[in-house]
Amino acid sequence: MLEVDCLEVAYGSIRALHRVSLRVDAGGICTLVGANGAGKTTTLRAISGLQRVSSGSVRFCGENITNLPPHEIVARGLLHVPEGRMIFTNLTVLENLRMGAYLRKDKSFIEKDFDFMFELFPRLREREKQVAGTLSGGEQQMLAIARALMGRPKLLMLDEPSLGIAPLLVRAIFEKIVEVNRELGLTVLLVEQNAHLALEVSSYGYVLETGNVLFQDRADVLRANPRVQEAYLGA
Amino acid sequence: MNEFLQQLINGISLGSVYALIALGYTMVYGVLRFINFAHGDVFMIGAFSAMFGHSLIKRSGLVMPDWLVALVVLTLSMVVGALLGTLIEKLAYKPLRERPRLTVLITAIGVSLLLEYVGQLVFGAAPRGFPSLIESKSLGGFGSLQLSSVQITVVLVSGGLLMGLRAIVMRTRMGLSMRALSLNPTAAALMGVNTNVVISFTFGLGSALAAAGGVFYASLYQAIDPFMGVLPGMKAFIAAVLGGIGVLPGAALGGVLLGVLETLVVGYSKVLGIPSGFRDAVAFLILILILLFKPTGLLGKAHREKV
Numbered sequence: 001m002l003e004v005d006c007l008e009v010a011y012g013s014i015r016a017l018h019r020v021s022l023r024v025d026a027g028g029i030c031t032l033v034g035a036n037g038a039g040k041t042t043t044l045r046a047i048s049g050l051q052r053v054s055s056g057s058v059r060f061c062g063e064n065i066t067n068l069p070p071h072e073i074v075a076r077g078l079l080h081v082p083e084g085r086m087i088f089t090n091l092t093v094l095e096n097l098r099m100g101a102y103l104r105k106d107k108s109f110i111e112k113d114f115d116f117m118f119e120l121f122p123r124l125r126e127r128e129k130q131v132a133g134t135l136s137g138g139e140q141q142m143l144a145i146a147r148a149l150m151g152r153p154k155l156l157m158l159d160e161p162s163l164g165i166a167p168l169l170v171r172a173i174f175e176k177i178v179e180v181n182r183e184l185g186l187t188v189l190l191v192e193q194n195a196h197l198a199l200e201v202s203s204y205g206y207v208l209e210t211g212n213v214l215f216q217d218r219a220d221v222l223r224a225n226p227r228v229q230e231a232y233l234g235a
Numbered sequence: 236m237n238e239f240l241q242q243l244i245n246g247i248s249l250g251s252v253y254a255l256i257a258l259g260y261t262m263v264y265g266v267l268r269f270i271n272f273a274h275g276d277v278f279m280i281g282a283f284s285a286m287f288g289h290s291l292i293k294r295s296g297l298v299m300p301d302w303l304v305a306l307v308v309l310t311l312s313m314v315v316g317a318l319l320g321t322l323i324e325k326l327a328y329k330p331l332r333e334r335p336r337l338t339v340l341i342t343a344i345g346v347s348l349l350l351e352y353v354g355q356l357v358f359g360a361a362p363r364g365f366p367s368l369i370e371s372k373s374l375g376g377f378g379s380l381q382l383s384s385v386q387i388t389v390v391l392v393s394g395g396l397l398m399g400l401r402a403i404v405m406r407t408r409m410g411l412s413m414r415a416l417s418l419n420p421t422a423a424a425l426m427g428v429n430t431n432v433v434i435s436f437t438f439g440l441g442s443a444l445a446a447a448g449g450v451f452y453a454s455l456y457q458a459i460d461p462f463m464g465v466l467p468g469m470k471a472f473i474a475a476v477l478g479g480i481g482v483l484p485g486a487a488l489g490g491v492l493l494g495v496l497e498t499l500v501v502g503y504s505k506v507l508g509i510p511s512g513f514r515d516a517v518a519f520l521i522l523i524l525i526l527l528f529k530p531t532g533l534l535g536k537a538h539r540e541k542v
């Protein structure tokens with residue numbers, strides 16, 4: 001579904017990605033793990049058009065989308081929940097969800113999807129009219145995910161959904177991610193520092209180190225790899 | 236008492252012009268976080284477009300009722316303003332989108348000077364008379380209170396434009412995009428908002444309002460020149476800061492407030508013992524006070540983001 005080939009990204013003279021190649025197959029959950037500064041966020045930003053790519057290519061559903069502007073990539077069904085969530089803090093929960101459906105024309109189904117989001121995340125229903133900036137960190141993360149789901153993505157990219165959230169809530173959020181993956185057949189590309197949990201729910205994984213792919217394999221194989229265990233699973 | 240009311244009316248009509256200009260500053264600031272210093276010159280071009288538009292209609296021999304002429308002239312000048320605003324953005328600011336803010340700011344000053352001196356070259360430096368679009372008559376009044384038809388029209392039409400702007404920002408999809416963009420440009424792009432289109436639209440909308448402001452200002456003072464935008468432009472910028480930069484109702488409020496204060500200072504200069512030439516200093520004094528005591532402006536909120 002998504003094929004990233006020899007991606008190279010530079011911030012000024014600093015090269016953040018060297019030759020990153022990865023592929024995400026339809027229907028699965030794929031995880032990108034790596035230490036701070038490995039280039040996980042940069043990879044996602046390059047895929048979603050937020051960051052210019054200096055060389056290499058990104059293909060989505062067979063189409064070359066390298067360096068397209070973000071709004072055109074969103075229109076193709078590739079949605080990105082960015083690091084730090086970036087919800088619209090001054091808008092209400094409902095308005096945030098409405099923004100998620102910005103490109104959709106099927107008005108009647110949008111209303112149904114609000115209900116679906118509130119079933120998925122009941123805590124958001126109670127706070128429907130609340131200004132999003134007043135939500136707790138965990139609720140903001142739920143909102144960020146729900147907002148992206150409102151765009152009816154084919155592929156959802158999540159950048160550290162566990163950041164700054166209590167462990168119990170992290171597990172709950174991961175369960176939701178698995179739920180939408182199973183029930184909607186939504187493909188997920190997950191970036192996580194919490195490699196344990198991420199590899200547990202994934203089918204495939206990549207380990208990124210200083211802008212290079214170090215390992216890639218089925219998630220269970222990666223989890224059994226002693227070097228991965230040592231460096232990323234705290235074993 | 237009548238004297239005071241009179242000054243108040245004068246102040247509100249001047250203030251509505253400031254409000255119209257201030258909205259453009261604040262909208263552009265909202266989406267790009269930068270002050271478009273060429274905005275006052277769009278105001279000037281608006282006034283000149285109206286003058287030429289008017290003489291064109293008169294010479295064409297078309298017979299139209301006065302109100303229709305005024306409406307056509309106003310619309311024309313707003314369209315010219317909108318086109319000019321989007322053009323400036325496309326040519327001068329867009330190529331600098333990724334550059335430091337200061338670069339863009341200096342460019343804006345350059346664009347402003349360019350418009351002023353090209354204006355001088357084309358229109359001449361001497362002030363020109365501005366045609367009366369609205370028949371100037373006293374609407375009678377109460378005692379010594381004089382209501383002029385021009386002032387009342389300016390206030391009412393400005394009010395109408397403000398309502399129209401509010402409707403666009405609050406009720407349309409483009410308005411929603413503008414708000415989303417000003418809250419978080421990255422997130423807006425990730426929702427599928429075409430940021431370039433929204434920025435162009437914002438410049439166009441703000442510039443159309445400035446052009447309308449130019450037409451009203453010229454109608455109030457009946458003379459225009461290529462540098463007429465400088466001072467009102469500065470003052471409207473101050474009005475936008477006074478109301479809280481980036482906050483639309485703030486710009487409207489700041490504009491009216493500044494117009495009223497300024498007019499009162501002139502009106503009561505003898506009583507207050509300050510020379511009426513002090514008028515222009517009022518705005519700058521306010522700017523200094525605001526920056527000292529409430530940098531976020533009257534309606535501005537300190538930005539707080541949860542991470």
Ligand SMILES: Nc1ncnc2c1ncn2[C@@H]1O[C@H](COP(=O)(O)OP(=O)(O)OP(=O)(O)O)[C@@H](O)[C@H]1O
Pocket residue numbers: 011014016034035036037038039040041042043083193
């Ligand atoms: N805007 C930027 N300007 C310059 N360098 C940047 C910028 N953003 C990231 N970098 C650099 O690029 C490298 C990769 O950063 P990136 O944010 O992709 O890492 P990450 O894997 O997401 O890390 P984390 O787990 O901390 O989020 C780092 O060395 C970082 O310093």
Ligand SMILES: [Mg+2]
Pocket residue numbers: 040041042083
């Ligand atoms: Mg990151």
